Amino acid sequence: MLRLCKHAVFMYGRWTNFTLRIFSTSCYSTSPARLGILKRVTEKYERVLEQRFPRFYVLYHTLMRGFQLLFEDVKEIRRIRRNICRNSIHYRQLPYREMERLILFRRDMIKAIPLAVISLPPFGICLVFILMCLFPRQLLFQHFWSPQQQRKFQMISHLKRSEHQAQILRNIASTAPHVSNWSQRTLLQNLCAKVQSGAHPDVSELHAVREVFSGPLLRMQSLKPSHLRSLGSQTPRIVWLPSFLVRRRLTKEALDLLYLDSALNCLGLKQLTDEEMRRACDFRGLYSSHLSSSQCREWLHQWLQFSSQVNKSEISLLLHSITVLTLNYPESQSK
Template sequence: SSKLHLSPKADVKSLISYVVTKTKAINGKYHRFLNRHFPRFYILYTTFMKGFQMLWADAKKARRIKTNMWKHNIKFHQLSYREMEHLRQFRRDIAKCLFLGIISIPPFANYLVFLLMYLFPRQLLIKYFWTPKQQTDFLDIYHGLRKQSHSEILSNLERVIPLISDPGLRWHLTDLCTKIQNGTHPAVHEILALRECFCNHPLGMNQLQTLQMKALSRAMLLTPHLPPPFLRHRLKTHTTVIHQLDRALAKLGIGQLTAQEVKSACYLRGLNSTHIAEDRCRTWLGEWLQISCSLKEAELSLLLHNVVLLSTNYLGTRR
């Protein structure tokens, strides 16, 4: 009887298959061991492993998008909504990761970094490395931080009302601020009626006072600890990106977004969507888009303030 001889190539494939199978089996046993004996550590371990996988997948996707942009000479604002949002979020995530990488360069500093990551996950880690509970808790904390600046922003708006030359606009802005401070959610047309206020002095993007820029930076979860020119540039850049995202989203249609995409979009624009039903989030996002897509570039200061004007009292969120 003749023996069946495998080719060297088949032998290698068979060996690789065997190694992969054994590795998966050992890995499964290791996971079960951790889950049984160290449940809290197991949650952290699996969260980190999944986080690295998702971050790597994001990096590959971002690279594909950037390559396509270079290849076809496509600008950021010409991308689809999901591509724009992916790049925007990835840039923020990478900035956080780079900071961790830099502080872990000195010898043995990586051990300290791991300790800091464990002690301060909200400040040092991106959302992929948060547990589901942490994601909800941390988003609430971040919203609480930005909400602290809402009253200051409204007070600053009231303070500059006498500087507005048009009596009608003065009345409209006074009325809007009063309504918001009394807990009323403003209508889209009430906000759009003020677009002229936010073109020039004192509320145009280039005329905003330093205190207002600092408060708006906190409301956008941006650092307020920068010189005024840098604050203005960063706010302008951030608002422009959101405006570009809004136009792309309007083209796509809110109905095309998943529930998570809707909630993320609302959160970026100032609404704490973590505890609001999906349909309500879609309604709010629709109101935001009505305002945003009606604004010209010179009126983007209104879009920036809209983070406070439109979100403060939506469904009783002002608590």
Template sequence: MALSRVCWARAALWGSAVPPGPYVARKLQFVRSGLAWGAPRSSKLHVTPKTDVKSLISYVATKTKVIHEKYHRFLGRHFPRFYVLYTIFMKGLQMLWADAKKARRIKTNMWKHNVKFHQLSYREMEHLRQMQRGTHPSKHDILALRECFSDHPLGMNQLQALQMRALSRAMLLTPYLPSVLLRHRLKTHTTVIHQLDQALAKLGIGQLTAQEVKSACYLRGLNSTHIAEERCRTWLGEWLQISCSLKDAELSLLLHSVVLLSINYTGTGR
């Protein structure tokens, strides 16, 4: 082995073509490979930015849930009667929206697949029957609640995240945003509709074409696909009477009217 090293050193100095021994050749090959590959990689795990974002979202969601629970306990402790009414109203609104959404899905499937009422399953028939038995609120019923929607807890600035998500779905807007952005977008959207209502009231519904009437109803939460044009004009007239009677501080009622005024409206006489 010593002789091989001497030969290799002499070849390097004198430029001799004498090859090194097999052991030296293997060792040199290993060293060259190590230099080509670079330093060995660290075995430590690196936390990706996605992991940090998920942790932050989870933390914010947990804190928001805790604050929401504390808020409900505060209302229940200091304002028990009001809290009962508030809870009943919110749960009723959520159940009403869920029932209306299910009924709309059933009717859409009936229309797509040309299914008659008697061809539905028992539960679907019963659900539609119960929804049709419900009463459609009049403009006087809705306007009588205007004071409840101008301040806490149903004012625009006091709406909870759960309420804003439900209202965003009703307005065909994505609900998957932070509460601050949801509130800002709902305010902007409702204000624009209110301004459109005032302009439409000056123009007159009679000046709109059939397609414009359908589009206007759809924008305000009414699925006008299977409703006659005359009934759509009647509904739009009721909406305008409500909208033009509200002040800017009461626009939360207009936002909720997307649900209240379109529920159980079948396009037939009352």
């Protein structure tokens, strides 16, 4: 995975250090005085860009910051991987923050693969920059988005996710009448009716129907391709892949989430900053931009209460709960 971002980091190094290399080659010295001069020249150049070409300056500043953040991520991921090799452990045994960073980095790199491939041929980098400007949401990730783009793209993702959540709930409701156990069938129908009416369910109501999601109707191996693709829309997923690959990748992501929740339980919610808490909610499918910190903390506490009792054989329940526990939160609390 680290190899995929070498080209991007190389681009960052060439772009940001070009003037420095020329300066050091001609003068054979990078003394503090000369570095100070270089810094002032760079700042003046950026001011000219900001005044005369404000749109280009926003793009320039966003890309520079994106490559800088990516470079920092690469260094941190290399440190984490060295620790994994040195201690002979699986990445799911890492502490919460390190495991989360590794999982998010892998997601970002998978999304960046098309750009990395396109930029390999000669002059491909020109095409990359054009595509980055035309399709930032599809081809780039958060490091390369401006604050305005982050808010806009998060809203778009939330709206697209909401469209599929209704379909997931309909799939569950259509399966409920076929459950052979009468009590489980009644509980599942009541749960679907409650969520469809706009109410937020309790964690205990989900645990009460856990047998259905590990049974022959709603376990991962039994889900239809259309149902799988609806579930895949809840996480960053390439849903046009063959269904067996979608099933495999969803299973892996669900297990990653299960171990991540376990690590978060060990760390404790009180140790998270507001930014970390919102990122944790977004990672679990909750759109947190319009929520207060207390609402995010309350929902995350409910989620951990639920996931701490989910077994590896019940990952279908975990994936469906991303919809059930986020669809009506927190609007239903005011009803």
